[in-house]
Amino acid sequence: MLGKIKPDLQQNLFKTRLTELINMEHPLVKLANEISWDEMEAEFEKLFSQGGRPSIAIRKIAGMLLLKEMFKESDETVVERWIENAYWQYFTGEDFFQTQQPFDPSNFVHFRKRIGEKGLEFLLGQSVSLHPKAKTEDEVQIDTTVQEKNITFPTDSKLAKKVIDNCVKIAEKEGVIQRQSYKRVSKQLLRDAYFGHHPRRQKKAKMARKKLRTIGKRVLRELERKLPSTILKDYEEVFRIYLKALTQERNTKDKIYSLHEPQVACIAKGKSGKAYEFGTKVAVVRGRKTGVISSIKRFSGNPHDSKTLEESLAQSERVRKSVGGTRPKKVSTDRGFRGIKLVEGTVILLPTKKEKTKYEQQVARLRFRARAAIEPCISHLKRNHSLGLNFLKGVAGDINNALLAGIGYNLKMRLNQIKEQIILWLEILLRTFLCKYNFQNEKRAF
Structure with missing residues (x-):
């Protein structure tokens, strides 16, 4: 049975209400108010049976999953930090400051299995909806990377x-x-x-x-x-x-690199510092202007980059349409995707020297300079989120970890935008105050 958080309007003599303890203008508070928790609960409610013991409330466990991905925490540490952080508790729907562990960290495993890839795509769509321009953006960028698995170097x-x-x-x-x-x-x-x-x-x-x-x-x-x-x-x-x-020998195909993770592949991306990486290939679709990730798809083995286009764009279409968006019309890629020019109405743009006029050459040059912005985006996904090293087990763990990294990236971007808006608002207030103060001083001197 689905558990729900019931708002507690009654005062408690021995507990502190969070609204009296925290700053309601904090970026995390504003982000919590922007997320549609009711839609999330309605989406996941059908995954729970009608009878039995009440489960953990959707907002609590889903909110902690989002916090975990935003701040790159493990299942255990996010629960520990939640007890210490009043803003995190408000984000997950608490009314009073809590001093005890909300649930066992192993519940994250069961929740991820319960919602599956479809549920995580829904959460990715919710993170895209926080950026209104991203869901209807015509042009996107795509690139592939390796999601390394947490295994020893195989010999x-x-x-x-x-x-x-x-x-x-x-x-x-x-x-x-x-x-x-x-x-x-x-x-x-x-x-x-x-x-x-x-x-x-x-x-x-x-x-x-x-x-x-x-x-x-x-x-x-x-x-x-x-x-x-x-x-x-x-x-x-x-x-x-x-x-x-x-x-297996040196030239054997589909080699085993890990006994407990047999799906792991050896992928060479041409890096000087790391010739071979052991994990799975992941394709990332990012908006050209907004920078929002609308698809992050895991692929088994080591397929050619051009073979990842169809499924990645299909996922991007599903995610964007779930929040009232449209399918991207153009995709700018690098030369690793050569071989395909059109995928179900979406034009694939490759860097070439065949533009006829100087104007077209200049437009193409600017477009593919902008395409390079996806490289630092992938770097952020690996360093600041969970794409760098995957600790989740099996094929489902590969899929879930990639999607969760994209969700955390979009939410962190929105959190940073709110911070910038607050700083800008404070600067305007300060300038207004200084102008009035200087004007009054000049008037007195006159």
């Missing part, structure tokens, strides 16, 4: 050692008596496999890697042989991943 020896350890755990869990566990042997072999590029260690490291993979296959075959057929069915997919990790 053959590490993967083989992990397979051996996991097989030993499975044997202990299912009561299988192994001929040998290889715990001590595999640990020493992993040490021997380190620094294999050094000429003096090259031969020893190569033999250690080979031996680790041999032991991994041996332990895996023993488990397949000794486990009952009824139990073996539950481990078929796990053993398939283990075998692929042990047998």
Whole structure:
């Protein structure tokens, strides 16, 4: 059953009302008043059953999820900071200052699973609606980046050692008596496999890697042989991943880079400081003038950039239409998207030297100079939001993390705009006061 926050209008002798404690002109208070919480509750209400124990109120958990993405907090730290921050409590709909934890941080996991990709796209649309010009903007910019996964740097020896350890755990869990566990042997072999590029260690490291993979296959075959057929069915997919990790070679396609995150891909973006990144490709669609993100789409594997256009623009259309907007008419891209000129009525613009007149050349030059603004936007998404390193599990975690980063970016942009408006208003007040003060002084002197 959906829980709701009921406004408490009665005074409490032992609690402080937040409206008396905080500054009602604070940017976060103004942002909370701009967000349509009623629409959010109406959208998510159908995801909850009619009976049973009341859930956490939508405004409370959704508001804390938005705060988490705006200020780049983890599930645990956002709950800790919420207790200390009166403005955060007002943002989530509290009437009185609270001194206890609102709920366990693990509830964020259940809430993200419950609303799914569709619910997060709705939240992205709500963040776009805070910028009225963004939903009808004709021209957008698009670029791709890598959302890195929180995994160790993959090597053959590490993967083989992990397979051996996991097989030993499975044997202990299912009561299988192994001929040998290889715990001590595999640990020493992993040490021997380190620094294999050094000429003096090259031969020893190569033999250690080979031996680790041999032991991994041996332990895996023993488990397949000794486990009952009824139990073996539950481990078929796990053993398939283990075998692929042990047998893959340098030129194997769709390689396994992590046993617990097999969907991770190795992506080379041509960076001098980081030749390879391990994660998933993400396409970001940003308004040219407003700078608001209307789509941030995750793709499996490492597709060519041009293959990401159709789905990214479709998501942008869904998000913008959910708040009464339109589909973008033009998309400015870099040369990585070459090969496609039109996607369902949207024109794809590439930097070329084929413009006929000098005026057209100047317009194109200005357009693609402006397109470079998406690069710092992606940098902000990675450094100031959650796109830099994804801690959420599985394919759903990749999708959710990317969308949440875009939501946090749009909300933070609106928060900064409110701050600028307040500063501008204060400057005007100060100038008006100074003008009146100077005028009165001149009048007295006269």
